[in-house]
Amino acid sequence: MDQSQTPENSSYLNTVASVAIAPSGQGEELSTYVAQAIEVIRDSGLPNETNAMSTVIEGDLGQVMQTVEKATRVLAEQGYRTGVTLKLDIRQGKRDQIHRKVELIDEILSARKD
Amino acid sequence: MDQSQTPENSSYLNTVASVAIAPSGQGEELSTYVAQAIEVIRDSGLPNETNAMSTVIEGDLGQVMQTVEKATRVLAEQGYRTGVTLKLDIRQGKRDQIHRKVELIDEILSARKD
Amino acid sequence: MDQSQTPENSSYLNTVASVAIAPSGQGEELSTYVAQAIEVIRDSGLPNETNAMSTVIEGDLGQVMQTVEKATRVLAEQGYRTGVTLKLDIRQGKRDQIHRKVELIDEILSARKD
Amino acid sequence: MDQSQTPENSSYLNTVASVAIAPSGQGEELSTYVAQAIEVIRDSGLPNETNAMSTVIEGDLGQVMQTVEKATRVLAEQGYRTGVTLKLDIRQGKRDQIHRKVELIDEILSARKD
Numbered sequence: 099m100d101q102s103q104t105p106e107n108s109s110y111l112n113t114v115a116s117v118a119i120a121p122s123g124q125g126e127e128l129s130t131y132v133a134q135a136i137e138v139i140r141d142s143g144l145p146n147e148t149n150a151m152s153t154v155i156e157g158d159l160g161q162v163m164q165t166v167e168k169a170t171r172v173l174a175e176q177g178y179r180t181g182v183t184l185k186l187d188i189r190q191g192k193r194d195q196i197h198r199k200v201e202l203i204d205e206i207l208s209a210r211k212d
Numbered sequence: 213m214d215q216s217q218t219p220e221n222s223s224y225l226n227t228v229a230s231v232a233i234a235p236s237g238q239g240e241e242l243s244t245y246v247a248q249a250i251e252v253i254r255d256s257g258l259p260n261e262t263n264a265m266s267t268v269i270e271g272d273l274g275q276v277m278q279t280v281e282k283a284t285r286v287l288a289e290q291g292y293r294t295g296v297t298l299k300l301d302i303r304q305g306k307r308d309q310i311h312r313k314v315e316l317i318d319e320i321l322s323a324r325k326d
Numbered sequence: 327m328d329q330s331q332t333p334e335n336s337s338y339l340n341t342v343a344s345v346a347i348a349p350s351g352q353g354e355e356l357s358t359y360v361a362q363a364i365e366v367i368r369d370s371g372l373p374n375e376t377n378a379m380s381t382v383i384e385g386d387l388g389q390v391m392q393t394v395e396k397a398t399r400v401l402a403e404q405g406y407r408t409g410v411t412l413k414l415d416i417r418q419g420k421r422d423q424i425h426r427k428v429e430l431i432d433e434i435l436s437a438r439k440d
Numbered sequence: 441m442d443q444s445q446t447p448e449n450s451s452y453l454n455t456v457a458s459v460a461i462a463p464s465g466q467g468e469e470l471s472t473y474v475a476q477a478i479e480v481i482r483d484s485g486l487p488n489e490t491n492a493m494s495t496v497i498e499g500d501l502g503q504v505m506q507t508v509e510k511a512t513r514v515l516a517e518q519g520y521r522t523g524v525t526l527k528l529d530i531r532q533g534k535r536d537q538i539h540r541k542v543e544l545i546d547e548i549l550s551a552r553k554d
Contacts, residue, residue: 111288116458116493118527123354126407126531129541133548140549149489149496150541151458151527156492159281159288167277174225174273174302179354182300183411183527185460185493188288189468199471199492206475207482230344230379232413237468240417240521243427247434254435263375263382264427265344265413270378293468297413297525299346299379303354313357313378320361321368339516387516391509395501402453402501402530414524416516 111159112192114199116152116185117166121178131173138169145196152183156196159188225273226306228313230266230299231280235292245287252283259310266297270310273302339387340420342427344380344413345394349406359401366397373424380411384424387416453501454534456541458494458527459508463520473515480511487538494525498538501530 119135120128136153139146142165144157155162166184174180189195233249234242250267253260256279258271269276280298288294303309347363348356364381367374370393372385383390394412402408417423461477462470478495481488484507486499497504508526516522531537 111285114492116491120350122348122350122356124351126351128350129544129548133545133552136545137549137552147491148542148545149458149491150456150498150538151496151529152493154491154493159284163277163281167273170273170300170302171225174304177304180300180302181409182298182302184296184298184300185525186284186294186296186298187493188284188294188296190288190291196492200490202471203475203478203490206471207479210475210479228378230377234464236462236464236470238465240465242464243430243434247431247438250431251435251438261377262428262431263344263377264342264384264424265380265382265415268377268379295523299411301379310378314376316357317361317364317376320357321365324361324365339513387509387512391505395505398501398528398530399453402532405532408528408530410526410528410530412524412526412528414512414522414526416512416522416524418516418519 110190112189112195113157113159113162114187114195115155115162115166117155117169118152118183119166119170119173119180121173121180123179131178134172135169138172139165142168145194147196152185154196156194159186162186224304226303226309227271227273227276228301228309229269229276229280231269231283232266232297233280233284233287233294235287235294237293245292248286249283252286253279256282259308261310266299268310270308273300276300339416339418340423341385341387341390342415342423343383343390343394345383345397346380346411347394347398347401347408349401349408351407359406362400363397366400367393370396373422375424380413382424384422387414390414453530453532454537455499455501455504456529456537457497457504457508459497459511460494460525461508461512461515461522463515463522465521473520476514477511480514481507484510487536489538494527496538498536501528504528 121131139153144155146155170182235245258269260269284296349359372383374383398410463473481495486497488497512524
């Protein structure tokens with residue numbers, strides 16, 4: 099059985115998300131604020147990777163939405179105008195898409211180069 | 213007091229959201245699926261407006277996130293690969309931004325034309 | 327022939343876009359900046375509608391991308407850190423999707439209520 | 441002079457973008473289509489990194505928009521309904537933000553753990 103296919107718990111909705119959370123109105127240097135939101139995501143225990151435009155997370159839909167809301171509140175509850183962009187890719191039965199999706203692209207493109 | 217400023221309940225985090233929820237892999241005509249998700253949003257009681265690319269909603273952060281998750285589950289729990297794009301603009305103390313933000317732009321641009 | 331289907335010019339790639347352009351670091355009130363970008367879109371001659379979270383545009387892919395870049399430059403070339411979120415729905419042969427997509431949803435949902 | 445600050449060519453608008461391009465209506469397995477669009481980006485010569493939800497690119501605003509349009513056309517001109525989500529972070533005078541932004545977050549968070 100391919101590791102990325104585990105249907106046992108059918109209520110589990112595997113969700114890969116990319117999220118970016120930032121205040122507006124606090125100057126052009128946003129890293130110290132963005133870091134507070136990313137810290138919540140890193141402390142969530144969900145697999146996550148940060149790139150220059152977002153943090154990618156993977157987990158059950160409910161866990162992901164809870165983590166995103168918690169990370170958003172860290173800034174919004176300090177009274178900052180807070181912007182969030184969130185993108186979800188939900189596939190029941192799948193696992194470890196945070197790596198598999200990229201591996202698959204690399205495999206396809208290297209096969210095309212051969 | 214400007215209607216769009218009501219600070220009484222300070223835990224209320226006014227959130228304007230734009231959300232788009234659609235399945236992939238179910239053919240190019242997506243309206244019947246998208247309509248199921250929008251129906252959940254319309255039944256939520258939150259102010260909402262649908263345009264060609266998203267549905268705009270306004271409410272407290274918690275209400276908005278709950279409504280988006282519920283609308284997403286309508287498709288994802290049928291087993292469809294489901295994509296969601298969500299954008300939030302959170303401003304404590306504000307109200308009726310779903311209309312005010314557009315009115316403000318129109319006021320500014322008509323003043324520039326005079 | 328349904329008005330939204332006109333295949334004559336097959337190089338025409340009908341594109342519905344939702345775009346939001348704003349500076350960061352210029353305070354929490356962004357309307358005067360956002361209005362400058364929306365003015366470029368409104369002056370483009372492309373069908374467009376502004377809602378609280380974005381401006382929806384329709385046209386050929388090339389026209390839409392040019393208009394978005396021009397609207398973005400209005401702020402970025404003033405030296406502001408500028409954020410853009412853009413979503414495209416491209417369907418060759420379609421027309422007037424800026425209205426048709428919403429009408430279709432309303433038709434489906436009112437039929438479900440009957 | 442910090443490598444990420446090079447103001448010589450003031451018309452250069454440093455842009456970090458995250459882009460995702462996919463067809464809808466072609467089944468749930470999208471990798472072979474997404475790979476065609478990513479190949480255009482990789483062949484562009486612009487610094488780029490692919491994660492599970494998008495490909496991050498860095499370059500001048502004009503180069504980035506051209507590359508995104510070219511990658512989009514690879515699918516759209518085959519007649520597929522094509523969806524694009526694009527996010528831009530534009531900062532005149534900056535360079536190598538594709539790495540610097542992530543390093544800064546890691547530095548801030550590791551300093552908070554100490």
